[in-house]
Amino acid sequence: MGGALRQITEFAPDRNCREDSALTAFALPTATEPYVPPTISDTHLPEVLPWLAEYGTGFGKQMIMIILSIILIVWFFKAAIKNPKLVPGKTQFLAESAYSFVRNGIGRDIIGEKNFAQWVPLLFATFFFVLLNNLFGAIPFLQIPSFSHAGSAYAMAIIIYGTWIAVGVKNHGIRYFKLAVVPSGVPGWIMPLMVPLEIISNFIVRPLTHSLRLMATMLAGHMIVMLAASGARHLIVVQESLAMNGIGIAVIAGSVAMYFLELLIMVLQAFVFALLTAIYIQGALDADAH
Amino acid sequence: MISNELILAAGAGANPLLPNPWEILVTAAGFAVLLFLVVKYIAPAFEKSYQDRVTAIEGGLEKAEAAQAEANATLEQYKAQLLEARTEANRIREDAREEGAQILADLKTKAADESARITEQAQRQIEAERVAAVTSLRAEVGTLATSLASKIVDDALENDERASRVVDKFLAELETQQNAGASN
Numbered sequence: 001m002g003g004a005l006r007q008i009t010e011f012a013p014d015r016n017c018r019e020d021s022a023l024t025a026f027a028l029p030t031a032t033e034p035y036v037p038p039t040i041s042d043t044h045l046p047e048v049l050p051w052l053a054e055y056g057t058g059f060g061k062q063m064i065m066i067i068l069s070i071i072l073i074v075w076f077f078k079a080a081i082k083n084p085k086l087v088p089g090k091t092q093f094l095a096e097s098a099y100s101f102v103r104n105g106i107g108r109d110i111i112g113e114k115n116f117a118q119w120v121p122l123l124f125a126t127f128f129f130v131l132l133n134n135l136f137g138a139i140p141f142l143q144i145p146s147f148s149h150a151g152s153a154y155a156m157a158i159i160i161y162g163t164w165i166a167v168g169v170k171n172h173g174i175r176y177f178k179l180a181v182v183p184s185g186v187p188g189w190i191m192p193l194m195v196p197l198e199i200i201s202n203f204i205v206r207p208l209t210h211s212l213r214l215m216a217t218m219l220a221g222h223m224i225v226m227l228a229a230s231g232a233r234h235l236i237v238v239q240e241s242l243a244m245n246g247i248g249i250a251v252i253a254g255s256v257a258m259y260f261l262e263l264l265i266m267v268l269q270a271f272v273f274a275l276l277t278a279i280y281i282q283g284a285l286d287a288d289a290h
Numbered sequence: 291m292i293s294n295e296l297i298l299a300a301g302a303g304a305n306p307l308l309p310n311p312w313e314i315l316v317t318a319a320g321f322a323v324l325l326f327l328v329v330k331y332i333a334p335a336f337e338k339s340y341q342d343r344v345t346a347i348e349g350g351l352e353k354a355e356a357a358q359a360e361a362n363a364t365l366e367q368y369k370a371q372l373l374e375a376r377t378e379a380n381r382i383r384e385d386a387r388e389e390g391a392q393i394l395a396d397l398k399t400k401a402a403d404e405s406a407r408i409t410e411q412a413q414r415q416i417e418a419e420r421v422a423a424v425t426s427l428r429a430e431v432g433t434l435a436t437s438l439a440s441k442i443v444d445d446a447l448e449n450d451e452r453a454s455r456v457v458d459k460f461l462a463e464l465e466t467q468q469n470a471g472a473s474n
Contacts, residue, residue: 129321
């Protein structure tokens with residue numbers, strides 16, 4: 001039962017059994033139970049299949065949410081455009097606005113009028129996949145952004161990385177790698193410095209920052225939620241002083257503001273992720289333009 | 291307040307950079323499925339809806355333009371017809387006026403001819419009657435005057451030859467007088 005509660009709320013109230021609890025005991029007055037701050041391990045819930053198996057050995061909540069997000073995206077957009085009207089209803093209008101935001105706001109503006117059309121589906125799928133999985137972190141019971149797990153962020157970054165390299169090679173042949181790492185208009189003597197820098201920047205750092213930016217912001221947001229929740233619980237339930245209880249309530253009040261900040265960051269990171277995808281593809285398409 | 295131990299403890303637990311390979315697999319496969327569905331169904335549907343709207347709006351504009359052009363053409367046609375009708379009416383009125391004038395002139399001529407003919411006929415009749423009157427008068431006046439004169443001169447002029455000569459002379463005088471009077 002305790003495990004099931006953990007599964008849902010993620011905030012394990014009972015951590016006294018943990019072996020390092022003595023180490024991390026937080027020296028607060030009149031504590032009958034030491035405060036144990038949440039750790040990264042707490043974002044790794046036991047698996048669903050097999051039930052409550054150790055994290056990493058089976059099929060878990062995070063994977064369910066990934067699949068749920070795909071079902072929701074496909075269901076919503078298919079339903080919204082099932083019977084398209086010339087004068088759209090509310091749902092169709094919402095879906096069309098969302099689609100044209102990605103199509104025109106990210107695709108056409110970044111990739112350019114000429115080539116953007118074939119990349120709209122990729123950008124659309126990327127943006128809404130990341131957006132919905134981020135927003136899961138703000139929905140009670142789901143309550144964890146899927147991309148706070150590095151694996152998912154790496155997977156997306158690898159797919160995008162492979163895509164733009166393939167685009168570059170397809171459009172410019174093997175010469176693409178030269179175009180990508182040898183900047184034009186730079187004096188020859190500085191090349192030994194520039195070329196390694198470009199290789200590191202374009203082919204090593206780029207996919208790493210692409211994935212880690214998303215993972216780190218989502219994980220940080222989630223850690224803040226966990227910290228605020230477990231801290232507030234400790235202050236209100238465990239502490240006996242009235243002042244501490246009051247501070248606990250203030251923490252909960254303050255976390256409402258954090259919630260909206262998190263919402264903003266979730267949307268913003270999804271936009272940044274899709275925007276960078278478009279920029280990388282555009283860079284590969286027009287590698288010889290600069 | 292926050293001990294080093296606490297900070298270290300927060301760093302304890304799993305390394306967030308180490309991925310769960312199953313999550314990589316599920317995310318990549320899931321995204322591939324999503325991308326497939328978007329490419330196959332969702333994006334074409336939205337593009338089609340967009341295109342349909344563009345077509346409909348452009349079609350509507352074209353239709354409106356066509357209707358406008360048609361209305362303009364009809365208006366022009368009506369104007370032309372109206373102008374034609376006015377010209378026609380003017381022409382007819384002009385014709386009628388000319389015709390009327392013609393008829394009037396003809397009637398006048400005819401009336402004048404008729405009156406001239408009547409006048410001439412009347413004069414001829416008058417002349418004929420005058421001649422008849424003169425002839426009859428000459429005979430009667432001669433007889434009357436002779437008988438009157440014979441009564442006055444009492445037989446002096448019983449000789450017929452003389453009497454006839456006197457009468458003729460008298461009548462000739464009378465005629466001369468009359469002619470002089472007529473020429474006056």
